[in-house]
Amino acid sequence: MTRPTPAPKPSAPTGTSAAHVPLRWVGPLRISGNVAVTETEVPLATYESPLWPSVNRGAQISRTVDAGIRTTLVDERMTRSVLVEADTAETAYAAARAVHDRLDELRAITRATSRFAELLAVRHEITGPLLFLRFEFSTGDASGHNMATLAADALLGHLLAQVPGIRYGSISANYCTDKKATAINGILGRGKNVTAEILIPEAVVAARLHTTAARIARLNVHKNLVGTLLAGGIRSANAHYANMLLAFYLATGQDAANIVEGSQGITLAEDRDGDLYFSCTLPNLIVGTVGNGKGLDFVQENLTALGCREDRPVGDNARRLAVLAAATVLCGELSLLAAQTNPGELMKAHTRLERLTGARDAR
Structure with missing residues (x-):
């Protein structure tokens, strides 16, 4: 049995948004x-x-x-934080230092993910054996959520392959911080x-x-x-x-x-x-x-x-x-x-x- 083709939805009336908000x-x-x-x-x-x-x-x-x-x-920057795990805080700290030593190669990897993404800085926070990395990007005319996540995903994969003693935790670690009221965004900006x-x-x-x-x-x-x-x-x-x-x-x-x-x-x-x-x-x-x-x-x-x-x-x-x-x-x-x-x-x-x-x- 042939299913009827649904009628096209009417466009938003003049003077309203697509959701009919005045x-x-x-x-x-x-x-x-x-x-x-x-x-x-x-x-x-x-x-x-x-x-x-x-x-x-x-x-x-x-x-x-x-x-x-x-x-x-x-200022302007979009951020994405990732989480990597280690066995000890000492190993997490060594990994953080290794990340900062690789900034030039991380910037090259970022540019390969988008014509407009540039890695501006990396910040880190260590809690026990957990290493939080906050990547900060410029993203051109885009707000940059997806661009930053795409770059962060590539950077995370590279670091897991190159830096010893760490393993995957999460592509998003709440240290960005995305759509939450936090002190770090007010201090560093997002x-x-x-x-x-x-x-x-x-x-x-x-x-x-x-x-x-x-x-x-x-x-x-x-x-x-x-x-x-x-x-x-x-x-x-x-x-x-x-x-x-x-x-x-x-x-x-x-x-x-x-x-x-x-x-x-x-x-x-x-x-x-x-x-x-x-x-x-x-x-x-x-x-x-x-x-x-x-x-x-x-x-x-x-x-x-x-x-x-x-x-x-x-x-x-x-x-x-x-x-x-x-x-x-x-x-x-x-x-x-x-x-x-x-x-x-x-x-x-x-x-x-x-x-x-x-x-x-x-x-």
């Missing part, structure tokens, strides 16, 4: 820095409808400052390390944010720093980086689970004679403009509109995407903290905006 463009944001100088809208896919106007308020403020949001890309900062004049703080620099700086210390410390946060002190990152990741075809380490970041706020200095530092921004998830039509359209599909040197499109993500985080973080300095403002905004969205969606 998507809107907000902005434009004005940014400058060592990667990009631009004004551009950004796409955010989210069910949390107040996020769009919140980020948009931060974007409006960015346009009141000549330099806008200054973004600085500090993905793009970006700081976004802005200096907002006192008059703009009063008119657009309805607060003062002193009140925002005070709240940031009490809420983001002390509150997070009391909660046991790991290398993190912010209000809601995950909200902006998830919406940005879904709209641009990123691996959404990377918001776990991506949302580890630190917000700083200072009162500078009435003006507000505000910054967001994100050491674990894992984004790419090629690779898995980037072939979807709506993702390609969004990346093109963001200027992240241009003919640039390898890696520059992904760097641009990373600084746009960091600037978007700053916009939403700034708006939320400002709202929380005023009693009742946050809940009133949520109630009003969610009711408006709900009524519109029900029609």
Whole structure:
């Protein structure tokens, strides 16, 4: 009996992601820095409808400052850790020294696995007879998960054949660390390390944010720093980086689970004679403009509109995407903290905006 050919699935409707998550463009944001100088809208896919106007308020403020949001890309690397086992800690330590003595040949092996992978460094940790090796790679315009794993697999096989006294433990050893909140990622970084900062004049703080620099700086210390410390946060002190990152990741075809380490970041706020200095530092921004998830039509359209599909040197499109993500985080973080300095403002905004969205969606 011939099975009927299933009907093709309809494409995602305009204005939604492939998973039918509502998507809107907000902005434009004005940014400058060592990667990009631009004004551009950004796409955010989210069910949390107040996020769009919140980020948009931060974007409006960015346009009141000549330099806008200054973004600085500090570092970039993708990591993969492997585990090898020995019989004693002494043997594991000897193996670790042998690995570091072979860096040139390990770099050659890495290049053979991909046109874009480069081995930047190797770090190790020894616990009893267990040797953890953390390989750090540059991966071009890809976020680099698969590229790093492919290279690590080749490196591991080579080391098991060449270094005496060790045997296979695992291709992934949780010392990377992938999609988990850890101290090592906050300290050493995984993905793009970006700081976004802005200096907002006192008059703009009063008119657009309805607060003062002193009140925002005070709240940031009490809420983001002390509150997070009391909660046991790991290398993190912010209000809601995950909200902006998830919406940005879904709209641009990123691996959404990377918001776990991506949302580890630190917000700083200072009162500078009435003006507000505000910054967001994100050491674990894992984004790419090629690779898995980037072939979807709506993702390609969004990346093109963001200027992240241009003919640039390898890696520059992904760097641009990373600084746009960091600037978007700053916009939403700034708006939320400002709202929380005023009693009742946050809940009133949520109630009003969610009711408006709900009524519109029900029609």
